[in-house]
Amino acid sequence: MDPGQKLRILVVDDDASQRMLIAAMIEELGFDVSLASSGLEALDLIDEIAPSIVISDCLMPEMDGWNLCRRIREAQDSQYLYVILLTAEPDSYDVSMESGANDFIQKPLARQKLALRLKAATRVVTLDQDLRHQNECLKLAYQEQCKDLRAARKLQREMMPQDKDYGTCSFISRNFAATEVSGDMQSHFLLPDRGILFFQADVVGHGLRAALLSVSLARILNAKFCAPDSATLTPGAIVSRLNTQIQSQVDSIEYFTIILGVVYPERGELRFCQAGHTQSVIHRKAGDIESVGTGGLPVGLFREVKYKTETIGISSGDRIWLMTDGVSETLSPTNQLFGDEKINALLASTDRQSTGEQMETLIDALKIWSHGREQNDDISIMSIAS
Amino acid sequence: MVVTELRVERLDAYVSEDIKSELISCLDEGYEKIVIDLGHVEFIDSSGIGMLVTILKKMGGSKSTLLCNMQKVVRSMFSLPHIDRVFTIYENCEEAIDSVAASPEKVS
Numbered sequence: 001m002d003p004g005q006k007l008r009i010l011v012v013d014d015d016a017s018q019r020m021l022i023a024a025m026i027e028e029l030g031f032d033v034s035l036a037s038s039g040l041e042a043l044d045l046i047d048e049i050a051p052s053i054v055i056s057d058c059l060m061p062e063m064d065g066w067n068l069c070r071r072i073r074e075a076q077d078s079q080y081l082y083v084i085l086l087t088a089e090p091d092s093y094d095v096s097m098e099s100g101a102n103d104f105i106q107k108p109l110a111r112q113k114l115a116l117r118l119k120a121a122t123r124v125v126t127l128d129q130d131l132r133h134q135n136e137c138l139k140l141a142y143q144e145q146c147k148d149l150r151a152a153r154k155l156q157r158e159m160m161p162q163d164k165d166y167g168t169c170s171f172i173s174r175n176f177a178a179t180e181v182s183g184d185m186q187s188h189f190l191l192p193d194r195g196i197l198f199f200q201a202d203v204v205g206h207g208l209r210a211a212l213l214s215v216s217l218a219r220i221l222n223a224k225f226c227a228p229d230s231a232t233l234t235p236g237a238i239v240s241r242l243n244t245q246i247q248s249q250v251d252s253i254e255y256f257t258i259i260l261g262v263v264y265p266e267r268g269e270l271r272f273c274q275a276g277h278t279q280s281v282i283h284r285k286a287g288d289i290e291s292v293g294t295g296g297l298p299v300g301l302f303r304e305v306k307y308k309t310e311t312i313g314i315s316s317g318d319r320i321w322l323m324t325d326g327v328s329e330t331l332s333p334t335n336q337l338f339g340d341e342k343i344n345a346l347l348a349s350t351d352r353q354s355t356g357e358q359m360e361t362l363i364d365a366l367k368i369w370s371h372g373r374e375q376n377d378d379i380s381i382m383s384i385a386s
Numbered sequence: 387m388v389v390t391e392l393r394v395e396r397l398d399a400y401v402s403e404d405i406k407s408e409l410i411s412c413l414d415e416g417y418e419k420i421v422i423d424l425g426h427v428e429f430i431d432s433s434g435i436g437m438l439v440t441i442l443k444k445m446g447g448s449k450s451t452l453l454c455n456m457q458k459v460v461r462s463m464f465s466l467p468h469i470d471r472v473f474t475i476y477e478n479c480e481e482a483i484d485s486v487a488a489s490p491e492k493v494s
Binding site: 202204254255257275276277295296297298301302325329377 | 399431432433436439465467468469471472
């Protein structure tokens with residue numbers, strides 16, 4: 001509020017000489033004054049001129065001061081009007097406060113008394129205006145931040161891969177952030193030796209901190225990093241390299257789990273490194289479902305870690321599912337986990353569907369399970385269909 | 387040596403940072419070893435594990451950071467990411483304390 005600005009006071013009294021007397025005192029004290037001769041007139045004027053303070057007589061015909069106060073409080077939406085009731089009756093404190101008045105002054109009204117009460121009123125009104133202004137600023141700042149986060153999320157989404165059919169195998173991936181941005185990252189791309197590299201990473205926590213690390217991952221893990229001089233490193237070697245590059249300071253708790261692998265469909269081979277990540281699920285053409293991966297340390301926790309490579313055979317018709325733990329850990333409203341058994345059961349029961357359809361079925365099942373409950377962790381799912 | 391009992395049911399992203407700060411300021415008083423009783427903890431996620439690793443790194447390694455009294459589900463959360471190889475884990479806390487062979491000051 002502009003400190004030079006005078007507060008406006010509305011004086012309500014059916015007695016004309018009383019009105020003028022009070023108005024004169026108030027003007028002398030440095031306020032702007034408006035006058036009303038009845039409660040109804042007052043209500044109209046309040047809408048029109050938006051005073052900060054109302055001083056009203058209690059005993060008026062048609063609408064008394066208490067009723068006026070009640071009406072003012074009922075109509076309250078934005079401005080918190082400071083209402084002072086004037087009364088000759090000594091026992092009207094309770095009823096004045098009950099009607100919603102901020103203060104009441106007993107007549108006869110002395111200049112000194114009025115001055116003090118208006119000083120108190122001014123303090124409250126100023127505080128209230130400052131608070132409202134602060135809230136406005138906070139709201140704007142928050143909206144700006146949300147806008148920034150949405151832009152960051154958009155950028156992240158653009159880094160996530162499109163569904164792609166490489167001819168020998170096809171990839172579908174979906175990602176759902178728990179907050180504005182995701183701490184998960186996944187991708188797949190072709191390597192010079194015609195293998196397809198894929199990875200799914202889950203950064204500790206979620207929100208902006210995790211998202212920043214996930215974005216730097218996507219930047220680092222490209223064909224050049226994984227196959228320098230066109231010779232593809234083993235997944236274990238790639239993750240070791242990544243660990244060295246990503247090393248965080250001692251005190252931060254930033255690290256991530258990752259499954260990184262290369263699939264050679266023509267050779268029927270899939271090599272991977274499971275660094276602290278969830279196990280992958282293989283759904284064989286014949287129908288059996290198995291979880292694979294013997295685990296390993298996450299990335300970014302310790303220096304000098306040797307990550308190992310595992311190999312499995314795959315054949316045409318096999319499907320591989322990678323999921324971050326947000327999937328299995330989806331909570332129902334009664335705090336029950338969705339669980340790995342349900343995931344496997346769902347995949348088994350939908351094996352006639354295409355992987356795209358299975359993906360949608362799984363996502364729907366998770367939505368139903370959580371039943372409108374806020375998502376507690378980022379969810380990423382990638383399917384590889386040979 | 388300091389023995390600390392983590393009285394939270396969920397060691398997750400919401401509490402990990404605060405608990406980490408508390409433990410670190412406690413450890414700054416110069417303890418050589420820390421035994422962490424996880425009996426109350428029913429759930430731990432990657433943030434919780436990261437917090438424990440930070441303590442481990444601050445204490446200089448697994449010989450100085452002992453975890454004990456883990457519930458079954460929490461114990462299993464440690465095995466897949468192979469984090470259990472990094473910590474010294476005891477079934478019960480008496481064993482952990484005995485193995486350090488110094489008089490404990492119990493801190494909660």
